[in-house]
Amino acid sequence: MxxxxxxxxxxxxxxxxxxxxxxxxxxxxxxxxxxxxxxxxxxxxxxxxxxxxxxxxxxxxxxxxxxxxxxxxxxxxxxxxxxxxxxxxxxxxxxxxxxxxxxxxxxxxxxxxxxxxxxxxxxxxxxxxxxxxxxxxxxxxxxxxxxxxxxxxxxxxxxxxxxxxxxxxxxxxxxxxxxxxxxxxxxxxxxxxxxTPSERVAELERQATLLAERNRLARELHDSVGHALTITTIQAGAARRVLATDPEFADRALLAIEEAGRAALADLDHVLGLLREASTSTAPQPTLDELPQLLATTRSAGVTVHEELAGELSSVPLAVSREAYRIVQEGLTNALRHAGKVPVTLRIAVLLGNLELELVNPLGTAGGADRDGGGRGLAGMRERVTVLRGRFSAGAEDGQWRVCVRLPLRAGA
Incomplete structure (x- = not known):
C-alpha cells in the first residue's frame, strides 16, 4: 500500500x-x-x-x-x-x-x-x-x-x-x-x-480426543470391512472356479460371502452410528466371545486355523477383549491376503495379569515382503496395543511370520 x-x-x-x-x-x-x-x-x-x-x-x-x-x-x-x-x-x-x-x-x-x-x-x-x-x-x-x-x-x-x-x-x-x-x-x-490458557488446554484436549476417536473408528472400518472383503474375494474366486464341477462347494462359498457381507454391514452401521453420534442402541463391538465365529468365517475361506486358548477369556476386561479381537481379525486377514491359504496358529493365554496373543503362519510365496506396503494393518494393530500400553512385535522369523502381543489386563500394570 x-x-x-x-x-x-x-x-x-x-x-x-x-x-x-x-x-x-x-x-x-x-x-x-x-x-x-x-x-x-x-x-x-x-x-x-x-x-x-x-x-x-x-x-x-x-x-x-x-x-x-x-x-x-x-x-x-x-x-x-x-x-x-x-x-x-x-x-x-x-x-x-x-x-x-x-x-x-x-x-x-x-x-x-x-x-x-x-x-x-x-x-x-x-x-x-x-x-x-x-x-x-x-x-x-x-x-x-x-x-x-x-x-x-x-x-x-x-x-x-x-x-x-x-x-x-x-x-x-x-x-x-x-x-x-x-x-x-x-x-x-x-x-x-x-x-484463556485453561480454555486453550481444554480445546486441545477435546481435539486430541476427537482425533483419537476418529483414528479408532478408522481402525474399526479397516479391520472389520477389510477382513470381510478379503474373505469375500477368496470365496468368490473359489466359487467361480468350481461352479460347474462342484455346485455344493460353490453354494457354501456363496453362503460364506453372504454372511461376511452381513457382518461387514453390521460393523459399518455401528461405526457410522458413532460418527452420527447415534443413540446407545447401536450394536456393541465384537469381543473375544465372538472369536469362534471369526475363526469359522476364516476357515470357510479355506484357511486352516489351529487355536490354543488358555485361561479364562471371559474374565478379560471389555476394552482389552475388544482390541484383542480386532488384532486377531487383522492378523488373520493379513495372513490370508499376503500368504494365501496357509495354516495359521493362534495362541491366546491369560497369564500373570496379561493377555498374551500370538499369530504364526508360513510366509507363503510373497515371503512377507509386502506387509509394510500401503495398508494400515500393522500400523493399526500397533496403535491398538499402544493405547492399552501393551507390547507389540511383528516380523519374519525362520520362514514364519510371527505377530506377538501382550496386553495388560489392568491400567498401569
Whole structure:
C-alpha cells in the first residue's frame, strides 16, 4: 500500500465506520449506566453524609457494568459484535463453565468498550457539529463566530478562509480518532475476549480426543470391512472356479460371502452410528466371545486355523477383549491376503495379569515382503496395543511370520 493509501485509507475504508458503530454502541451503554448512576446519586446525596457518599458514588459508577459483564451472555454478545464490526475472527469456547478468570477478563473488556465509546462519542459530539458549523460559515452573514470555548471576529474575503479548513480538520480528526480507538480495541481482543490458557488446554484436549476417536473408528472400518472383503474375494474366486464341477462347494462359498457381507454391514452401521453420534442402541463391538465365529468365517475361506486358548477369556476386561479381537481379525486377514491359504496358529493365554496373543503362519510365496506396503494393518494393530500400553512385535522369523502381543489386563500394570 502506498503512503497516500496509509494516510487517507481510513477515510474511505468501511472498517473505519464499522468501528465507529461499535464504539457508539459502547457509548450508548455508557450513557445508560450514567443515567442510572445519576438517578441513584440524587437520592443518596440527600440521605448519606459526606464521606460515605464520596465512597459510594464511585462504586455506583463501576459496579453496574462490572456485574453486568459477569453474565456469560455478555461475552458471547461482545464476541459476536467484535466479529461483525471490528472484523476479527476468533472462537469463544462455550463449554467448560464460566470461570472467575473469564468473568474478570470480560468485565475489563466491557468497561474498556464503554470508556472508549464514551471518548469517541464525546469527540464526535464536539467535533462534528462544530466542524459542520465552520464549513457553513461562508454562507452565513455573521460578524462574530462563537463556539463557547473560543470567539472570533469574522472578516469578509480570504482572511476567513481558514475557518472551513478548520471544520474539515475537525471532522477528519474525529474519523481518525474512531479508527485509532478501534485499533486499540482490536489489540485488546485476544487478551480479554479470547480463550484463556485453561480454555486453550481444554480445546486441545477435546481435539486430541476427537482425533483419537476418529483414528479408532478408522481402525474399526479397516479391520472389520477389510477382513470381510478379503474373505469375500477368496470365496468368490473359489466359487467361480468350481461352479460347474462342484455346485455344493460353490453354494457354501456363496453362503460364506453372504454372511461376511452381513457382518461387514453390521460393523459399518455401528461405526457410522458413532460418527452420527447415534443413540446407545447401536450394536456393541465384537469381543473375544465372538472369536469362534471369526475363526469359522476364516476357515470357510479355506484357511486352516489351529487355536490354543488358555485361561479364562471371559474374565478379560471389555476394552482389552475388544482390541484383542480386532488384532486377531487383522492378523488373520493379513495372513490370508499376503500368504494365501496357509495354516495359521493362534495362541491366546491369560497369564500373570496379561493377555498374551500370538499369530504364526508360513510366509507363503510373497515371503512377507509386502506387509509394510500401503495398508494400515500393522500400523493399526500397533496403535491398538499402544493405547492399552501393551507390547507389540511383528516380523519374519525362520520362514514364519510371527505377530506377538501382550496386553495388560489392568491400567498401569
Amino acid at each position: 502506498s503512503r497516500l493509501g496509509v494516510v487517507f485509507g481510513p477515510l474511505v475504508s468501511g472498517s473505519t465506520y464499522r468501528r465507529w458503530v461499535y464504539l457508539l454502541l459502547g457509548a450508548a451503554l455508557l450513557f445508560f449506566y450514567l443515567a442510572i448512576e445519576l438517578t441513584v446519586n440524587t437520592v443518596l446525596h440527600q440521605q448519606l453524609p459526606g464521606l460515605p457518599y464520596l465512597i459510594v458514588t464511585p462504586l455506583l459508577f463501576v459496579l453496574p457494568p462490572v456485574l453486568t459483564a459477569f453474565l456469560s451472555a455478555v461475552r458471547i454478545v461482545e464476541a459476536a459484535a467484535v466479529r461483525a464490526l471490528l472484523g476479527l475472527s476468533f472462537t469463544v469456547p462455550t463449554g467448560g463453565g464460566y470461570s472467575w478468570e473469564v468473568r474478570w477478563r470480560t468485565a475489563t473488556w466491557y468497561v474498556l468498550h464503554l470508556l472508549l465509546g464514551g471518548v469517541a462519542a464525546a469527540a464526535a459530539l464536539f467535533a462534528v457539529p462544530i466542524g459542520i458549523g465552520f464549513l457553513l460559515t461562508p454562507l452565513a452573514d455573521v460578524p462574530v463566530l462563537d463556539v463557547g470555548v473560543a470567539r472570533w471576529t469574522l472578516q469578509h474575503g480570504w482572511s476567513s478562509a481558514w475557518i472551513p479548513l478548520l471544520g474539515v480538520t475537525l471532522i477528519v480528526s474525529a474519523i481518525y480518532l474512531g479508527a485509532g480507538l478501534g485499533v486499540v480495541l482490536m489489540r485488546a481482543v485476544p487478551a480479554l475476549l479470547g480463550p
